[in-house]
Amino acid sequence: MYAIKVELKLNNCQKTLMDRHLGFSRFCYNFALSIYNQLDHKQYQGSSSKKIDLIKKIFTNVTKKNQDFSWTNQMSSRVYQNAFRALKAAFSRYWKGLGGLPRFKKKKNPGSFTVDSSNGVILQLGGYRIKLPTLGIFRTTESIPKCASQTYTISKKGERYYVSFAINAELIPPMSHEVFEAVGIDVNLSDGKYCVISDGTMIAFPKPLKAAITKLEKLQYHNRNKQLGNRKQKISPSNNSRKYYKKLAELHKKVADARNDFLQKLTTKLAIKYRHIKLETLNIKGMMANGKLAMHIADASFYKFKTLLINKANTYGGFVESVNQWYPSSKLCSNCGNKKLDLKLSERVYHCEQCNLNLDRDLNSAINLKLAKQEHITNRVGSTRIEACGHDTADGHGKSGCDPARIEFELGRAPSSNNARKQEANIKVDNFG
Numbered sequence: 001m002y003a004i005k006v007e008l009k010l011n012n013c014q015k016t017l018m019d020r021h022l023g024f025s026r027f028c029y030n031f032a033l034s035i036y037n038q039l040d041h042k043q044y045q046g047s048s049s050k051k052i053d054l055i056k057k058i059f060t061n062v063t064k065k066n067q068d069f070s071w072t073n074q075m076s077s078r079v080y081q082n083a084f085r086a087l088k089a090a091f092s093r094y095w096k097g098l099g100g101l102p103r104f105k106k107k108k109n110p111g112s113f114t115v116d117s118s119n120g121v122i123l124q125l126g127g128y129r130i131k132l133p134t135l136g137i138f139r140t141t142e143s144i145p146k147c148a149s150q151t152y153t154i155s156k157k158g159e160r161y162y163v164s165f166a167i168n169a170e171l172i173p174p175m176s177h178e179v180f181e182a183v184g185i186d187v188n189l190s191d192g193k194y195c196v197i198s199d200g201t202m203i204a205f206p207k208p209l210k211a212a213i214t215k216l217e218k219l220q221y222h223n224r225n226k227q228l229g230n231r232k233q234k235i236s237p238s239n240n241s242r243k244y245y246k247k248l249a250e251l252h253k254k255v256a257d258a259r260n261d262f263l264q265k266l267t268t269k270l271a272i273k274y275r276h277i278k279l280e281t282l283n284i285k286g287m288m289a290n291g292k293l294a295m296h297i298a299d300a301s302f303y304k305f306k307t308l309l310i311n312k313a314n315t316y317g318g319f320v321e322s323v324n325q326w327y328p329s330s331k332l333c334s335n336c337g338n339k340k341l342d343l344k345l346s347e348r349v350y351h352c353e354q355c356n357l358n359l360d361r362d363l364n365s366a367i368n369l370k371l372a373k374q375e376h377i378t379n380r381v382g383s384t385r386i387e388a389c390g391h392d393t394a395d396g397h398g399k400s401g402c403d404p405a406r407i408e409f410e411l412g413r414a415p416s417s418n419n420a421r422k423q424e425a426n427i428k429v430d431n432f433g
């Protein structure tokens with residue numbers, strides 16, 4: 001099972017249709033939530049799910065028949081069914097302690113709505129068209145494969161519309177990696193780099209992303225005093241502030257898109273090429289405290305990089321090891337193992353007094369990660385492919401007499417110590433299904 005998300009190519013008429021349904025979905029959700037909040041919960045016992053079912057009955061039998069709400073009858077009935085379902089899900093998350101109390105949806109955030117087919121899956125013929133239940137056929141900006149799905153979610157971000165749906169199929173990973181032995185990756189934002197790999201490859205920080213961030217910062221600075229009205233003081237938003245917030249949303253989206261694009265492409269490339277990747281366990285909180293670095297670190301989204309890389313290594317049959325955060329990867333000499341007592345951040349070239357090594361600081365650190373011994377490894381995630389002979393197995397025990405076709409998946413393998421387990425507990429692994 002995996003999900004597909006593509007942008008819709010809509011004409012003005014279709015955009016209006018989608019906007020109206022976004023509004024309808026928000027209306028239903030807020031309607032149900034406002035009645036729910038007004039209920040006397042001491043008098044009416046029962047689960048929130050049952051109460052919402054009752055509210056839905058009121059909506060179907062009373063509200064929809066009221067003349068003032070006759071417009072709701074022109075809308076897809078699947079949208080309101082799913083809006084009530086979404087509210088139920090929000091309450092169930094709340095009761096499980098996974099989320100806050102459901103809040104009203106705001107017009108400012110267009111959000112999404114869901115349509116599903118009431119009679120089975122809908123067959124998509126593939127290509128640049130998609131059939132959405134109860135809404136019609138729409139064009140897409142990317143080609144979609146021949147597939148079938150029952151539920152479709154339409155979302156709006158900035159001025160763009162997207163559709164996402166899940167299909168019941170498996171991605172087939174390639175069975176061989178170009179580089180079989182371990183590599184270390186040092187993620188370090190300096191001199192326009194994003195990260196350095198121990199084989200000498202340097203990955204540059206993408207220029208479009210940098211440009212988009214600069215543009216966003218400038219726009220925010222020039223409009224630092226603008227307000228989108230003030231409801232308490234009864235000041236309505238000015239036209240200029242409306243324009244600004246629209247532009248701001250577009251730019252935020254541009255930054256997010258550029259960053260996502262970069263991280264997705266990079267992690268796919270790495271996961272296909274390298275079988276065994278060693279990464280540092282990042283102490284992000286400690287780094288954020290260092291003010292100047294904070295913006296860049298937050299922006300580089302190390303956390304997302306690592307999560308994506310682990311997911312993809314798992315899909316493509318490789319694995320990722322985390323090296324203990326106290327392992328002095330930047331202070332060690334990758335040639336003779338000598339450890340420097342102090343190393344300034346400004347020293348960009350690592351110079352070793354013992355063996356006279358001169359090496360780029362980040363490359364030295366990446367090689368040290370590659371050389372990190374088993375006792376420094378706190379966690380290993382990914383898939384273990386057991387090879388017939390010649391190579392070690394990923395768990396280092398070198399099991400023999402194995403079947404090359406056998407693939408063992410190990411997810412969140414138990415790390416060597418309790419402490420390490422705590423550190424790595426926040427890395428979630430999604431094995432695409």
Ligand SMILES: [Zn+2]
Pocket residue numbers: 333334335336337338352353354355356357
């Ligand atoms: Zn040395």
